[in-house]
Amino acid sequence: MAECPGVTLIPIGGVDPIILQWLKEDIPKILSLPVTESHPLPLFSHAFRRDRNQYLADDLLANLSPIIHDKNTLSLGITDADIYTAGLNFVFGIAATGRALISTFRLRPEAYGMPPNPRVYRWRVLTEAVHECGHALGLPHCEHPGCVMFFSNSIADTDRKGPEFCFRCRRRIEWVKMGNRTDFHSSFQ
Ligand SMILES: [Zn+2]
Numbered sequence: 001m002a003e004c005p006g007v008t009l010i011p012i013g014g015v016d017p018i019i020l021q022w023l024k025e026d027i028p029k030i031l032s033l034p035v036t037e038s039h040p041l042p043l044f045s046h047a048f049r050r051d052r053n054q055y056l057a058d059d060l061l062a063n064l065s066p067i068i069h070d071k072n073t074l075s076l077g078i079t080d081a082d083i084y085t086a087g088l089n090f091v092f093g094i095a096a097t098g099r100a101l102i103s104t105f106r107l108r109p110e111a112y113g114m115p116p117n118p119r120v121y122r123w124r125v126l127t128e129a130v131h132e133c134g135h136a137l138g139l140p141h142c143e144h145p146g147c148v149m150f151f152s153n154s155i156a157d158t159d160r161k162g163p164e165f166c167f168r169c170r171r172r173i174e175w176v177k178m179g180n181r182t183d184f185h186s187s188f189q
């Protein structure tokens with residue numbers, strides 16, 4: 001199988017350009033993959049659930065596939081909307097093989113009554129982006145709380161783990177980047 005040549009950022013709805021700039025600068029430092037930006041997609045109204053005032057993450061993720069995805073490109077959607085998936089009140093992101101989605105809605109310090117802090121915000125955006133990209137490349141969750149592939153149940157989990165892979169997951173990611181894509185599971189949060 002061909003090597004994965006890079007990550008394509010896809011803004012969904014209105015996304016602050018600084019977020020895209022951060023990801024373009026930061027993702028290559030962790031994943032050693034080039035990052036490009038694609039045309040924005042609309043925030044599809046069919047994904048909105050009025051009773052929850054949230055968007056169904058799976059519906060937004062599904063829209064990334066037929067339009068952008070090809071087998072050699074990892075698509076990373078970014079939305080400012082609050083997203084959820086079945087069985088969870090919210091998710092920071094979701095992924096399936098070859099495509100990933102993150103929401104910035106619950107990553108801002110202001111979402112927790114804290115003052116704005118671009119450094120913390122940037123760290124969280126990168127952490128969640130790398131986590132979902134890891135899934136999109138086939139990595140499962142990791143039980144090491146300091147590894148980016150640890151499941152974030154709350155923002156405290158995200159802040160603790162940060163964007164770096166543990167030794168074992170780092171080896172796995174290098175393995176799949178060499179073209180040995182491994183589909184451990186089909187979808188993740
Ligand atoms: Zn790990």
Ligand SMILES: [Zn+2]
Nearest residue numbers: 141151188189
């Ligand atoms: Zn996950």
